[in-house]
Amino acid sequence: MILAKFIARQLRKPSGFFGKYFLTHMLNRSNKAMNDQVLHLLQVQQDDRILEIGFGGGDLLTRMAQNIGDGLITGVDFSSDVIDIGEKRFQPLLDAGKLEIHHADAGSLPFDANSFNKVCTVNTIYFWPDVEQVLQELLRVLQSKGLIIISLTTRESMNKLGEITRHGFIKYSAEDIKQWLGKVGFINVRIIFGKNNHGEFICAVGEKF
Ligand SMILES: C[S@@+](CC[C@H](N)C(=O)[O-])C[C@H]1O[C@@H](n2cnc3c(N)ncnc32)[C@H](O)[C@@H]1O
Numbered sequence: 001m002i003l004a005k006f007i008a009r010q011l012r013k014p015s016g017f018f019g020k021y022f023l024t025h026m027l028n029r030s031n032k033a034m035n036d037q038v039l040h041l042l043q044v045q046q047d048d049r050i051l052e053i054g055f056g057g058g059d060l061l062t063r064m065a066q067n068i069g070d071g072l073i074t075g076v077d078f079s080s081d082v083i084d085i086g087e088k089r090f091q092p093l094l095d096a097g098k099l100e101i102h103h104a105d106a107g108s109l110p111f112d113a114n115s116f117n118k119v120c121t122v123n124t125i126y127f128w129p130d131v132e133q134v135l136q137e138l139l140r141v142l143q144s145k146g147l148i149i150i151s152l153t154t155r156e157s158m159n160k161l162g163e164i165t166r167h168g169f170i171k172y173s174a175e176d177i178k179q180w181l182g183k184v185g186f187i188n189v190r191i192i193f194g195k196n197n198h199g200e201f202i203c204a205v206g207e208k209f
Pocket of ligand 1: 011012013014027028031053054055056057058076077078079082104105106107121122123124127128
């Protein structure tokens with residue numbers, strides 16, 4: 001029970017030795033199938049300007065940056081330890097001008113309106129206290145015709161994962177996410193289902209009008 005609470009807190013906001021040096025690697029391994037699916041759906045183009053919210057260990061972030069030409073990949077995370085370790089691990093991509101990382105909360109992004117043509121996030125929506133407000137913020141920073149991809153493990157699969165996800169996780173079904181995206185104003189919303197060792201996950205894809 002105490003261990004489950006500790007891990008749940010770390011998953012929400014990695015910190016300290018465990019969060020920085022262990023959890024970030026673990027996240028990269030255990031969430032690779034979700035990241036693969038998101039990367040496939042993003043179809044990264046040389047001149048894309050892509051924002052990832054809550055990049056954690058940076059598996060998706062760095063793979064996107066490796067595919068970028070004169071565009072830019074931007075990562076945001078609200079854990080100062082995630083930013084700290086990222087500045088060290090991703091230094092070649094940061095120095096090459098292919099990647100930027102920022103310490104910020106998804107609900108209040110330090111970017112002008114219409115800054116990105118794609119935004120994505122994997123395994124973070126469970127921790128947003130106000131989903132509608134974050135989605136509005138993502139809509140604001142996205143250009144017209146821009147793409148949003150939100151990937152998460154569904155409520156049904158989460159409920160089978162046991163103790164950890166009972167602490168601080170808000171769980172959603174595919175239909176919940178579809179409705180949130182539609183309510184905020186995203187169009188052409190569709191859900192793509194996938195499977196990994198945690199069970200079923202989804203990628204919700206939408207566009208800004
Ligand atoms: C469970 S980890 C997922 C990391 C990575 N996306 C993955 O799937 O492996 C959640 C990450 O989102 C970040 N995060 C959670 N809520 C956030 C928020 N409101 N704003 C910015 N980052 C957030 C955490 O610090 C953490 O790095």
